[in-house]
Amino acid sequence: ATETVRAGRSNSVSSPPLQPPEYAQKIDVNPPKGTRDFPPEEMRLRNWLFHNFREVSELFGFEEVDYPVLESEALYIRKAGEEIRDQLYCFEDKGNRRVALRPELTPSLARLVIQKGKSVPLPIKWFAIGQCWRYERMTRGRRREHYQWNMDIIGVPDVTGEAELISSIVTFFKRIGITAKDVGFKISSRKVLQEVLSLYSVPETSFAKACIIIDKMGKIPMEEIKKELKLVDLSNDAIEDLLQVLSMKSLTELEEKLGGSGEAVRELKNLFSLAETFGYSEWIQFDASVVRGLAYYTGIVFEGFDREGKLRAICGGGRYDRLLSTFGGDDIPACGFGFGDAVIIELLKERQLLPEVPLEVENIVCSLDPDLQGAAATVATHLRGKGQRVDLVLENKPLKWVFKRAARINARRLILVGRSEWEKGMVSVKILSTGEQNEVNLDDLQ
Numbered sequence: 001a002t003e004t005v006r007a008g009r010s011n012s013v014s015s016p017p018l019q020p021p022e023y024a025q026k027i028d029v030n031p032p033k034g035t036r037d038f039p040p041e042e043m044r045l046r047n048w049l050f051h052n053f054r055e056v057s058e059l060f061g062f063e064e065v066d067y068p069v070l071e072s073e074a075l076y077i078r079k080a081g082e083e084i085r086d087q088l089y090c091f092e093d094k095g096n097r098r099v100a101l102r103p104e105l106t107p108s109l110a111r112l113v114i115q116k117g118k119s120v121p122l123p124i125k126w127f128a129i130g131q132c133w134r135y136e137r138m139t140r141g142r143r144r145e146h147y148q149w150n151m152d153i154i155g156v157p158d159v160t161g162e163a164e165l166i167s168s169i170v171t172f173f174k175r176i177g178i179t180a181k182d183v184g185f186k187i188s189s190r191k192v193l194q195e196v197l198s199l200y201s202v203p204e205t206s207f208a209k210a211c212i213i214i215d216k217m218g219k220i221p222m223e224e225i226k227k228e229l230k231l232v233d234l235s236n237d238a239i240e241d242l243l244q245v246l247s248m249k250s251l252t253e254l255e256e257k258l259g260g261s262g263e264a265v266r267e268l269k270n271l272f273s274l275a276e277t278f279g280y281s282e283w284i285q286f287d288a289s290v291v292r293g294l295a296y297y298t299g300i301v302f303e304g305f306d307r308e309g310k311l312r313a314i315c316g317g318g319r320y321d322r323l324l325s326t327f328g329g330d331d332i333p334a335c336g337f338g339f340g341d342a343v344i345i346e347l348l349k350e351r352q353l354l355p356e357v358p359l360e361v362e363n364i365v366c367s368l369d370p371d372l373q374g375a376a377a378t379v380a381t382h383l384r385g386k387g388q389r390v391d392l393v394l395e396n397k398p399l400k401w402v403f404k405r406a407a408r409i410n411a412r413r414l415i416l417v418g419r420s421e422w423e424k425g426m427v428s429v430k431i432l433s434t435g436e437q438n439e440v441n442l443d444d445l446q
């Protein structure tokens with residue numbers, strides 16, 4: 001075949017490496033601002049994390065789903081002043097469509113549930129692990145993407161749904177060595193806010209906005225919180241009453257304020273008694289200040305937090321009974337959570353619980369003679385056929401190089417293909433930890 005010689009590059013192996021062609025332009029080898037590469041070591045840790053997400057989801061009988069990273073912008077146009085809306089990574093595509101990189105997975109889930117309609121029997125129990133995006137001014141140097149694990153139950157109106165979801169997260173934490181001493185769940189209900197605001201003539205449209213403002217408590221000054229609440233038509237009395245309730249840390253106190261007959265207190269009491277039966281009471285506490293920052297929550301809300309208080313929320317979720325109907329679907333109750341891939345790794349580092357996830361390739365196979373490269377390929381294929389991982393040395397390399405590579409890949413065995421052995425259908429097997437070396441018939445090689 002005629003060799004095409006690219007301008008500026010010589011095909012002869014002997015000439016010294018030339019300067020890159022004049023058209024080459026050194027690219028920025030870093031990933032875009034706010035995004036991450038996952039080179040092998042980081043990818044092994046990520047795979048370990050996602051493997052645990054999947055194992056727990058399957059333990060709870062959930063089915064895995066996924067959706068496009070790119071969605072119609074319309075899925076996220078909510079007018080409640082959410083940060084997620086301000087930071088939407090949206091643009092107009094070449095077909096003049098308004099699209100967005102998904103900032104969360106729940107709207108996609110709602111879209112697919114509606115699309116599937118009656119063809120999917122309830123309750124739906126789906127989980128997903130997907131990359132989510134936000135466009136944040138890099139002034140704060142925060143990430144623009146993360147991977148989120150979501151589990152959602154659609155079609156169960158009772159708090160047994162939320163209890164099941166919290167149980168799945170507790171199960172996940174236990175699997176990776178996190179205990180109730182490290183992490184807890186703050187639990188409340190948006191119905192607490194609803195019942196307080198119902199004592200004052202607060203317009204329904206103000207409810208979601210008030211929740212988003214209250215979610216900023218602790219992040220912006222209290223005076224700013226009050227100012228923003230006034231702007232969504234809450235009276236001073238309503239605000240004072242609300243803030244007093246939000247400081248409550250006991251259900252007894254809440255019941256004294258709201259009475260025991262309302263839905264908020266009844267559901268929370270039910271959830272805490274279910275926690276007893278699941279066996280995770282030590283993990284949860286009532287905290288009226290938890291509202292979460294998504295507009296569509298309508299009932300129970302919860303968030304996982306690190307008890308040392310050094311990190312941002314580890315995960316969060318709650319009930320969203322109106323989301324499907326706001327998308328034009330039937331009025332189907334739903335609850336779910338999101339669990340990001342970043343804070344949990346920070347927590348594991350803090351607690352010295354990061355797992356060792358070394359590269360482990362059991363075997364390294366190499367020929368001792370360039371003419372036996374084919375024989376080495378035969379040996380590698382034989383072993384791979386038996387489910388053995390094999391790193392096949394693909395070039396004629398000195399043994400010193402082979403031993404160095406064997407150490408890097410944590411190989412247990414070095415399989416040497418030499419002429420005299422191969423003529424007898426044998427190979428030489430060296431156990432690298434002991435140095436023990438034997439000739440083995442290829443057919444007996446396991």
Ligand SMILES: OCc1cccc(Br)n1
Nearest residue numbers: 132133134143144145146
């Ligand atoms: O949790 C909010 C969020 C959404 C998308 C991307 C990132 Br990073 N963070």
